[in-house]
Amino acid sequence: MPVSRKHPRLLLSRLFVILLMAFAMGVVDAGGATAATLGSTELTTGWALRSAANVTDTGATISQVGYSTASGWNPVTLPSTVLAGLTANNVYQNIYFGTNLKSVPDLTGQKWWFRGEFPAAATTPGQVYRLRFKGISYRAQIWLNGTQLDAGAVGSMVAHEYDVTGLINPGAANALAILVTPPVHDCKDLSFCTVDWNPEAPDMNAGLWGRTLLDTTGPVALRDPYVRTVLPLPATNSADLTVYVDAVNATNAPVTTTVSGTISKPGHPTISVSQNVTLNAGERREIAFTPAAYPQLHVTDPALWWPYQFGSPELYRLAISAATGGATSDTKSIDFGIRQFTDYRTTVNGTSFAGYKVNGQNIMFRGGGYVWDMLQRWDTRTNAAHIQYVKDMGLNTIRLEGTLGNEELYDLADKAGIMLMPGFVCCSAWENDSGWSAEQAQVAVASLDSQMRALRAHASTFLWTYGSDQPPTAAHLTAYKNVATALHWQNPTLDNVATWSNANAGMKMDGPYVWEPPVLWWDTTRAGSAFGTTGEEGTESPPPLESLRRFLAPADLWPIGTAFNYHAGKPGSVFDTIAPFTNGVSKRYGTATSAADYSKKSELQNYETTRSFFEAWNAHQHTQSFGTIFWMLNSAWPSVHWNLYDYYFKPGGGYFGSKKANEPVHISYDYATRKVFVVNSTLAARSGLTATATVYNIPDLSQKYTTQATVTASANASTQALTLPAITGLSTTYFVRLRLTDSVGATVSDNLYWYSTQADTLGNKSNWYQTTVKTYANLTGLNSLAANPDVTATATRTVSAGKETATITIRNTSTTAVAFFLRPEITAGNGGDEVVPVTYTDNYLSLWPGESTTITAAYQTDDLGGQAPYLRVRGHNVPTASIPLP
Structure with missing residues (x-):
């Protein structure tokens, strides 16, 4: 179980005193033997950062206790990238404001030293010390107390671990020195890559971005506990659990250990398993507890983990230990859920699409593409806010396209019932794999192994995608799948998520990525419309004026210019402007006259866009549509492109449009056919509902048409309630109000649309990111609404x-x-x-x-x-x- 990061910034001196007091008391087992000190300490403080360009001392010297970092070094707290550390020390200031990021020089042309000191527990018989690095980007040379541990650690997503028992200073201070070589620009290394989402970080996220840990155990350490859960589908009244854990012998002689585990949950019987294992010198072996050998792992009436809106995300606790010589050698614990994800295929419009079930129930995954801060900074408060917002918008999924390693986010998703869709990133060295070197092939496999180990035990993980836009080559795909098999990966996988490059991908990625009118999502003859399953699509989405003012100077707010567009997509890409969105605003709502006027109209358009997006996908669920990801959920920095909520967590039009569309039971309007749907996204049917549609002229609110229909909303399904006829005598801009009420007249869903007798129409030209707009709806009638001070x-x-x-x-x-x-x-x-x-x-x-x-x-x-x-x-x-x- 990862060490809690609720208090990551405790002073190491305080920790050291507490640890020494505990160690001095000793730990005695029932047989009288002194046990090893057990624990895992995150090394967060006591670190310093410096460019290696002007450092002549070697790693052997820098990693000596007492080496001075008083001059020329910047104090940092881990985890930290190079640029995160430099900005924390005000070397570069306010880099997200305006175009300030341009003033930061390229930081990848030099190497960087990270140096830290930390205490270690006092030694006891059989005591083992291990250093673990959860993420170093991209290359590293590592020294401990004057000795080099590794001359070539490589791979941003590869976890590195070292037995340092013979090098540690027990009960005293120790020093680490890590010389980091950054990844190269333009995503040419197997590193983190944001493609065209935003400007590249000037350091390409070089540094110790993941957690750095000192583990203390006895002769046998435990790694990567995992519980695989299998249900007798379609029944869910029992489950077979298989427990896996790796046991590592850290000594140079055979060791016999007893590996024991308990599975517990309040209100449910506790399950216990145990077995004796003899490990050879230095051996790492997977230990398995199967239902065949341990019948108690066949569980009756399990409490199931369900995604959001389907039920409660119930979790069990696995606690596992290894004992040697009568003393506990190591312990680990994880939370896990009893659930099973399965996939199926359905052909729509001539293409095979993947659909998914959880515990035997069809589930329409709907979510957004998550990205962490551009400098890869995160904390518990930020992670919790992301999960809270996902749920509040009625979404059930987060896609992690290469944004892997924020394990706290995985834990929070487990508890919230939010599904995770991880995988490797597109448009980079990760997909340009036909020309990989032998090292890159090794790094790719090691990266998958590290990330799958971190993800496989999480109830929230429902899918792994080996590729994004394109599938890996056959040889690399085979290597990947061998890793998944060896790790007993229990969830579905996809080779990639774009049918344009692989007809059997199961998901499409046919855009759009810029603004389109609401009708596009509903017109299923169009690329990007709501049929099949999509790995991503989205639009520009400028945030509210209040947020714009936080990263743009008054002169840059209006008219839209260089600084504003610098916060769109990557400079030089087709997304380095939001002209399509602005054209929509100007031609539909009227040309904006100021930043405030632009923001006011943008909020309307953002609301329209995201509401219609999710409504269209939801209205076709399980028949024509099976899952969708909005590109993106959030943004890596203050952005005007691709997000459902902005960098500052201020909810705006896109957020509330999504929230409206994804109500548990929702009434919606099809812009293409004028049909009205009632979508029930829960597993409980709703009967005795009444759907009412009323059309009003603007600005006088005169009623032009109304109709009602009785509706039974089947569980986990969409039901067509009625169809609006063509109506004459309408004002150019008009309102359509839809209401859904229950048997006692209480409102279940209330939804207001504004549209025009001059409808949006689409042109015939389309490419991977855009479909042309032929005519724009005239929504300027909204500007004639009477002022209402009442x-x-x-x-x-x-x-x-x-x-x-x-x-x-x-x-x-x-x-x-x-x-x-x-x-x-x-x-x-x-x-x-x-x-x-x-x-x-x-x-x-x-x-x-x-x-x-x-x-x-x-x-x-x-x-x-x-x-x-x-x-x-x-x-x-x-x-x-x-x-x-x-």
Whole structure:
């Protein structure tokens, strides 16, 4: 089990004192023998960073205890990349603002020293010390206490481990020196690569990006525990569990060890297994406990792990230990879920697509492509916010295209019921594998082994993709699959996720990657529309004005220019501008006159885009569509391209459009056929529902058409409720309001569309990232909505354990005017920024005359920054008002 990172910045001196006190007391087993000190300490503090360009001392010297880093070195906290360490020391400042990143020089043309000192536990008979590096990028020479451990550690995603028992200074200080050679630019090494998502980091993420650990064990260490779970599908009333763990003999003589494990969960019987094993000198062996040999591993009535919206993500605990000579030599523990993912194929429009089941139930995976901070910085608060936002948007999946190694995110996904779709990245050395060197082939296999070991035990992992845009060559694919077999990988795999390069891929990647009107997702004759299974597609998505102001100077906010577009895709790529999105705004909503006007209209378009995207995929689920990934979930830095929420966690139009579309039970409108669907994304059927569709002219809100239909929403299915006819006499811009109510009239789903008698139409030209737009809808009628000053808001607040919940009631007291696209926000102070991260039960609301609604907002007190909370409400035709929260 990974060491907790809840308090990663404790002073090492304090840790050292605590450890020495514990070690001095000794640990005595029942037989009277002194046991080894057991534990795993993350080496986070006491480190320094320096360019090797002007360092003449050798690694043997730098790795001596007491070597001075007082001059010319920058103190850093691990994990850290080179650039992360330099920015933490203000060598480069505010690099995400404007075009400041351009001022950072290329940092890959030199090597970099990381040096740290740390204490080690006092020695006991049989004590073993092991150093583990979870991630070094790209090459490293490693010294400990004057001795070189490795002259050529290579591979950003390869874990490295060393037995340092003979080199450690027990009960004293020790020194590590690591000389890092960065990856080369343009994704030419098997390193981390963001392709065209953003500018490349000037250091290409060189450094010790993963956790660095000192493990202390007895003669036998345990590694990579894992429980494989198999259900007798379609039944789920039992499960066969197989427990695997590697045992490592760290001595130069045979050792007999007893490996024992327990599987437990409150309210369920505890399972115990044990076996004796003799390991040869230096041997690492996989130990297996199978149901055939241990019948207790056949579990009846298991508590199953279910993804979000399907049920509870139940987890069990595996605790496993190795004992030698009557003393505990090592222990490990993990949480795991009893569940089984399976795949199937369905042909749609002549192409074979992959679909997935969990515990025998069809599941429509829907999610976004995750990327960590450009400098690969993350922490528990950030990881938790990502998981919280994914769930709040009604998504159930995160794709990790090469963004592998944030193991805390995996743990949080397990607990939240969020599925993970990991795999290697596209458009880089990872896919240009036909010309690999022998070293690259070895690095690729070792990378897969390291990452699959980290992922295989997680209940959340449902798929591994060996390639993205293109499949690996046959030889490398065979090598990859051999790794998966050896590791007992229990989940489906895909060779790649793009049918354009592999007809049998099972997923398509036919774009778009720039803005398209909502009708594209619904028109299943078009590339990128909602049929089959897609590995990714998405659009530009400029964040709200409040966020734009955080990374752009006032002069760069408007008109859109160089600095603004620098925060689109990678410079020099086809994505280094958001012109298609801006064209959509200008031609549909009217040419923007200022940054504020542009943002106001962008929010409408972002909402439209993501809502229609997920609605189209959901409406066809399990018949024509089987899974979709929006490109992207978030962004590596403040970006105006590809995200459902921005770098600062401020939720905007894209976020709330996704949240609306992915309601558990949702009513939606098909822009292409005028059909109305009710989508039930849960495993419980809903009967006695009524779907109502009403069409209104703008600006007078005169009703032009209304209809109703009784609906039974089958579990985990989409149901067509009705079809709107062609309606005459409509204003150029009009409203379509859909409502779904239950048998007592309570609202289940309320959804408002704005559209035009001049519809969006698509052109005949299409490529891998764009379909041309022939005509644009005329939505300028929204600008003629009557101003509505008659919106009132009240709020109450509860505070508990550092968390706050605001209950907000908003009323439209006007008798004639709609309150359109209302945005309630909890702000830090009167007129301050929105507190983030924050979740709302609903947002971007619209209220008809006389209507009211109540929502809640949840956030952390600490995120107010000491300011009093206020409620700010504004809308498309509603002036801004702010009141204090009581």
